[in-house]
Amino acid sequence: MNAKNSIISSKVESYYKDYGQRARELNGEGKKLIGYVCSFVPVEMITAAGCIPFRIRGDVGEPITKGDTLLETIVCPFVRSCFDLAVKGKYDFLSGVAIPHACDSMTRSYPVWSYSLELPYSHFINIPSVVKESSFEFFNEILKTFKQSLEEYVGKEISNDDLADAIKLHNANRDKAKAIYEFRKADPPLLTGVELTKIITVGTSLPVEEANALFDEVLEELGQRSESPVEKGPRILVDGACVDNFELIKIIEDSGANVVVDTICNGTRDAFPHTDEGGDPIDALAHRYLDKINCPKTYRNNEAGTFEGDIASRFGDIGKFSKDFKVDGAVLYVYKYCDPFGFEVPARKAYYESINVPLLYLEDLYSTGTIGQLKTRVQAFLEMIG
Amino acid sequence: MNKYFAGIDIGSTMTKAVILQEGIIASVIGPTGPEHRILANRVMEEALERAGLPFSSISYIVSTGYGRINVPFADKQVTEISCHAKGISYLFPRAKTIVDIGGQDSKAIKIDTNGRPTDFVMNDKCAAGSGRFIEVIADTLGLRLEDMGGISLQSGNPAKVSNVCTIWAQQEVASSLAKGAPVSDLVAGIHRSLADRVARMVKRLRVEKEVVLTGGGAKNIGLVHALAEQLEEEVQIPEEPLITGALGAALLGRDITDKAAKNNTALKTKERVLETVKIL
Amino acid sequence: MAEEKKKKHKKRRTATKAAASIGPMVKEFIGGTNRARAEGTHKIAYTFIVCHHEEILRAMDVLPVWTENFAGICGAIRDSERFLQRAESLGFSRSLCTYALCGLGFDQWREELGEMPPNAPWGGQARPDFMVSTGQILCDPRAKWYQAAQQYMPDVPIYNIDLPYPLYDPNHDHREVWGYYHKYIVKEMRGFVSFLEEQTGKKMDYDRLKEYVALSDKTWNLIEETYNLRAAKPCPMGTGDAMNTMVPMNFKMASQEAYDFYVGLNAELKEKNAKKEGIVANEKYRLLWGGGLPSWFALGDFNYFNSKGAVFPAETTYRMVAPLDEMDIPETDDPIEHLAWKWLGYWTFWYDRARKRPGSHPDVEWLINYIERYDIDGVVMHEAFSCRSWHVGLIWQLQQLAKIYKPIPVLMLGDSGQKKEGKRELPSLILESDIIDITSYSEVDTRNKIDAFIETLESIEKSKIN
Numbered sequence A: 001m002n003a004k005n006s007i008i009s010s011k012v013e014s015y016y017k018d019y020g021q022r023a024r025e026l027n028g029e030g031k032k033l034i035g036y037v038c039s040f041v042p043v044e045m046i047t048a049a050g051c052i053p054f055r056i057r058g059d060v061g062e063p064i065t066k067g068d069t070l071l072e073t074i075v076c077p078f079v080r081s082c083f084d085l086a087v088k089g090k091y092d093f094l095s096g097v098a099i100p101h102a103c104d105s106m107t108r109s110y111p112v113w114s115y116s117l118e119l120p121y122s123h124f125i126n127i128p129s130v131v132k133e134s135s136f137e138f139f140n141e142i143l144k145t146f147k148q149s150l151e152e153y154v155g156k157e158i159s160n161d162d163l164a165d166a167i168k169l170h171n172a173n174r175d176k177a178k179a180i181y182e183f184r185k186a187d188p189p190l191l192t193g194v195e196l197t198k199i200i201t202v203g204t205s206l207p208v209e210e211a212n213a214l215f216d217e218v219l220e221e222l223g224q225r226s227e228s229p230v231e232k233g234p235r236i237l238v239d240g241a242c243v244d245n246f247e248l249i250k251i252i253e254d255s256g257a258n259v260v261v262d263t264i265c266n267g268t269r270d271a272f273p274h275t276d277e278g279g280d281p282i283d284a285l286a287h288r289y290l291d292k293i294n295c296p297k298t299y300r301n302n303e304a305g306t307f308e309g310d311i312a313s314r315f316g317d318i319g320k321f322s323k324d325f326k327v328d329g330a331v332l333y334v335y336k337y338c339d340p341f342g343f344e345v346p347a348r349k350a351y352y353e354s355i356n357v358p359l360l361y362l363e364d365l366y367s368t369g370t371i372g373q374l375k376t377r378v379q380a381f382l383e384m385i386g
Numbered sequence B: 001m002n003k004y005f006a007g008i009d010i011g012s013t014m015t016k017a018v019i020l021q022e023g024i025i026a027s028v029i030g031p032t033g034p035e036h037r038i039l040a041n042r043v044m045e046e047a048l049e050r051a052g053l054p055f056s057s058i059s060y061i062v063s064t065g066y067g068r069i070n071v072p073f074a075d076k077q078v079t080e081i082s083c084h085a086k087g088i089s090y091l092f093p094r095a096k097t098i099v100d101i102g103g104q105d106s107k108a109i110k111i112d113t114n115g116r117p118t119d120f121v122m123n124d125k126c127a128a129g130s131g132r133f134i135e136v137i138a139d140t141l142g143l144r145l146e147d148m149g150g151i152s153l154q155s156g157n158p159a160k161v162s163n164v165c166t167i168w169a170q171q172e173v174a175s176s177l178a179k180g181a182p183v184s185d186l187v188a189g190i191h192r193s194l195a196d197r198v199a200r201m202v203k204r205l206r207v208e209k210e211v212v213l214t215g216g217g218a219k220n221i222g223l224v225h226a227l228a229e230q231l232e233e234e235v236q237i238p239e240e241p242l243i244t245g246a247l248g249a250a251l252l253g254r255d256i257t258d259k260a261a262k263n264n265t266a267l268k269t270k271e272r273v274l275e276t277v278k279i280l
Numbered sequence C: 001m002a003e004e005k006k007k008k009h010k011k012r013r014t015a016t017k018a019a020a021s022i023g024p025m026v027k028e029f030i031g032g033t034n035r036a037r038a039e040g041t042h043k044i045a046y047t048f049i050v051c052h053h054e055e056i057l058r059a060m061d062v063l064p065v066w067t068e069n070f071a072g073i074c075g076a077i078r079d080s081e082r083f084l085q086r087a088e089s090l091g092f093s094r095s096l097c098t099y100a101l102c103g104l105g106f107d108q109w110r111e112e113l114g115e116m117p118p119n120a121p122w123g124g125q126a127r128p129d130f131m132v133s134t135g136q137i138l139c140d141p142r143a144k145w146y147q148a149a150q151q152y153m154p155d156v157p158i159y160n161i162d163l164p165y166p167l168y169d170p171n172h173d174h175r176e177v178w179g180y181y182h183k184y185i186v187k188e189m190r191g192f193v194s195f196l197e198e199q200t201g202k203k204m205d206y207d208r209l210k211e212y213v214a215l216s217d218k219t220w221n222l223i224e225e226t227y228n229l230r231a232a233k234p235c236p237m238g239t240g241d242a243m244n245t246m247v248p249m250n251f252k253m254a255s256q257e258a259y260d261f262y263v264g265l266n267a268e269l270k271e272k273n274a275k276k277e278g279i280v281a282n283e284k285y286r287l288l289w290g291g292g293l294p295s296w297f298a299l300g301d302f303n304y305f306n307s308k309g310a311v312f313p314a315e316t317t318y319r320m321v322a323p324l325d326e327m328d329i330p331e332t333d334d335p336i337e338h339l340a341w342k343w344l345g346y347w348t349f350w351y352d353r354a355r356k357r358p359g360s361h362p363d364v365e366w367l368i369n370y371i372e373r374y375d376i377d378g379v380v381m382h383e384a385f386s387c388r389s390w391h392v393g394l395i396w397q398l399q400q401l402a403k404i405y406k407p408i409p410v411l412m413l414g415d416s417g418q419k420k421e422g423k424r425e426l427p428s429l430i431l432e433s434d435i436i437d438i439t440s441y442s443e444v445d446t447r448n449k450i451d452a453f454i455e456t457l458e459s460i461e462k463s464k465i466n
Helices: A008-017 A021-028 A043-048 A077-087 A104-117 A133-154 A160-182 A193-203 A208-223 A245-253 A264-271 A281-292 A307-314 A317-325 A346-352 A368-385 B034-052 B081-093 B130-139 B145-153 B166-178 B185-200 B221-231 B241-263 C001-004 C022-039 C054-059 C067-076 C081-090 C098-113 C140-150 C178-200 C205-230 C238-251 C257-274 C298-307 C336-348 C351-354 C362-373 C394-404 C442-464
Strands: A032-034 A052-055 A096-102 A121-125 A235-240 A260-262 A328-337 A359-362 B003-008 B014-020 B024-031 B057-063 B096-100 B107-111 B116-121 B210-214 C043-049 C064-066 C130-133 C156-162 C284-290 C308-317 C378-384 C408-413 C420-424 C428-431
Touching: A008 A021, A021 A032, A021 C428, A032 A043, A032 A346, A043 A052, A043 A133, A043 A160, A043 A281, A052 C064, A077 A104, A096 A104, A104 A121, A104 C394, A121 A133, A133 A281, A160 A193, A160 A208, A160 A264, A160 A281, A193 A245, A193 A260, A193 A264, A235 A317, A245 A260, A245 A328, A245 A368, A260 A264, A260 A317, A281 A368, A307 A317, A307 A346, A307 C156, A328 A346, A328 A368, A346 A359, A346 B145, A346 C140, A359 A368, A368 B116, B003 B034, B003 B081, B003 B241, B014 B034, B014 B241, B024 B034, B024 B241, B057 B081, B081 B107, B081 B116, B081 B185, B081 B210, B081 B241, B096 B130, B096 B185, B107 B185, B116 B185, B130 B145, B130 B166, B130 B185, B130 C308, B145 B185, B145 B221, B166 B185, B166 C442, B185 C081, B210 B221, B210 B241, B210 C130, C022 C043, C022 C064, C022 C156, C022 C238, C054 C064, C054 C178, C054 C205, C054 C257, C054 C336, C064 C067, C064 C098, C064 C238, C067 C098, C081 C098, C098 C140, C130 C140, C130 C178, C140 C156, C156 C178, C178 C336, C205 C257, C205 C308, C205 C336, C238 C257, C238 C298, C238 C308, C284 C362, C284 C394, C284 C442, C298 C308, C298 C442, C351 C362, C362 C394, C378 C394, C378 C442, C394 C428, C408 C442, C428 C442
Parallel strands: A032 A052, A032 A096, A096 A121, A235 A260, A235 A328, A328 A359, B003 B057, B096 B210, C043 C064, C043 C130, C130 C156, C284 C308, C284 C378, C378 C428
Antiparallel strands: B003 B014, B014 B024, B096 B107, B107 B116, C408 C420
């Protein structure tokens, strides 16, 4: 398959470069796009309402300027970048925005988002911070309130069937994403980390049915790949929050390593957990978003009673990915001013040590300005584990 | 073996080259500028001249430092982390913690008994954590950079410099001077302030002796003392701190060559030609 | 470093005797927790302020160690840097809440030594039997803090009370949802009671709890009444003092000591008002501290404001009570249900008012209300770099305030070049540093900003139409 026929080189690349082009078209057709940041927003609800969930992205190449006149610089730089792009009009095709209670940077900036952008729809989803039976009960109510707000906005009821259908579609999307990840298990992987980042990122900018169709095309193309686009190198897991620009991944791969798996938001955190089908859809959503998603923001009680047991429980998914994808090393990439991950760095470090996976911890801003510094650290790390 | 190896370190303020056989045959230290490739050529030429060797005699060349990608004749580029680790462990076989204070950045490296880095931390984001801090203050006080260390040791009562930002510290020092604070106290305070910041970074690794300080910062005796005080450990310094990166690079070149010989694999090397670089 | 400790930090002037009594009160309190630890007389819990759970702790005879308070003390006596650095050496970023960094550094050190770190501030922070974290919306890092601390104290269990409140929605009445919020909070609180019963081996005495809840209600109303006395002209007590007098409110609620303290403060303020005794002899400007936790190491800046004739009759920071009779929360006999309603009532206090004013928001409404109640000339805020929970949205609040609230009549230049009457917004100032990390603070810079702000107030005063 040459570049001309390649979906990845053409469609994915185009949708990634001009992120939101499809959304803009759909908005022109009268469709309602609801923007969101973070894995905690129940996208199924938005789809069930007949709207299109659109994942707001930052841009490491765009210096934050206008956003700083309204939002403090101590906010997580990813959120700041998203906000900056929004006030610069890059997302003017949005009809609304949905922000979850994921971290203080998002929660505290919610009024600034909703008042500054003056969108017809804005909603804050108050995700609980603990996982108890009462939390699921509460979260069910929160989801019903979210449902009501969307119903008011679109002027139509959202039935349980609408929800069940949306859940099926989004689960299909997750299955396809998982299938794409399978191609990373090869040694060397059959797709690069940069390609994967672009594919997953682009998927979140499209209506779920179109994302599913695109993923099918990608899967077909990958299925026909007989050789890897990269040479064998140390196999790396990337751990962190929203790493939605490919620059970090590229630095790691340009240094001779293969990025084969991740535990980042616009990666497996988003793409892997399934919503249960067949029962009460609201409760199923509550369980997926509060329990199945593994994110530092959710406080998990230490049932083991020991530190070792606690970290094995909290970070066990990292261990499983490391095994399944035969990982040689990991990069923990945390933004400066990120509270949820920042507090977990020593515990995560201890966990990687316990599973004998060498770790490079990077604290960074959200900007291409630090590329030189990142390159040196990544290269030194690879020299260390090589 | 009669083999020769070369290491080139293009740092942010200095460019260095080392030619190695059993020991160091020649070393050159020159200033850095924007045209890395010209400087790389120059120090390589000069080192060869001092060693009395033709370029073709060099078996393997490794480049390192911030400008390492701009050495077209280098056979391999390796980060300064690995190179300093190698160079210092060669000079100080019992070293476990390395601190490098350069003109524009600082770093700390933990090494194992084989001289391989096991952990590292860098500060390349803030002038106040580098030699630049001392330079700016020297300028403010009208003193020579080379004299700053000695002056700091004359003080028995280092001033407290509370500002961490180079610009603010400059203001603070100027204003204290105007109020009659003794120069040596201010200079000592500045050294302590930098040492404190560097120590903060170093402590993120577990500080184990022996501790070795290298880079331009190691030529500042006041800084060496201040750092030892902050780390509460004895701090050793190499005879020529500026070349430890280039030395390490050359040593790594030797390791790579030896390994290839042992495994009977071919070594990929560049043509031994110093291309003429057009000045744009 | 030794010289800085010897050079005694100049003691800050307070306007009231009540505020001056707080230092010794806190020292005694901390000493008490350390004695209790040594003698084993009480169970000790690390915990956070404003969780509406002091009544529960007291009824179970559990002694709280307020970790935020201890960090604040380290900041105020300027001995926090070594703990912050220690936390950094463990792998925590300096950009995180510096209360937490201070606490984590201290705890790890204490655990490593098996005793208090050398020269521990005011005797140090006692090792807890368990930790009670919470926050939800109030401050998310709280849950992460104790979770991180547990790495160094793996035998100390944690109970995390989830305490949400509904965020403001201009298009919906919060009462539509606060029923299910209440249900959840009550369950969380009851779970907390069960946890304490398990840890202490005692059963909750609900009659005793009711008494503490009643005492705490009484104290709330008294504090509100007392702080309203600061609206007098000249103002008898400012925010500098309030950063002290907030101690009984936040660290000793539901205690007779706290109630008596405010009785004393109330009397002192009434006396000052009768004698027209203000903070400063020549009161020129009345300012509102409109947001942000203070720099604990720079409370002296309030005296600097005073020296320019500026006083702070009110602040929103640490004003963690609201008049109960103005909250329309449902009545209940159950003390836990009542605590949960108080929580919701406090956090939604300004929602109805905000809904009535176009473009408003509860935080902005609060500012407007105090501006009018205390006759305020300007608003000052503080942005602490390590705390997103309380210091994000300040820029926006001031902008929104300026947009929707223009109370100052001034002469402005019209389009034709003629002077005409108009209304302008209040001037505002945002100071930048941190809660306890003094390396972020430049006294020269801060005082420059304050001077410039005073000049702004002067020029507005001059152009005011009377």
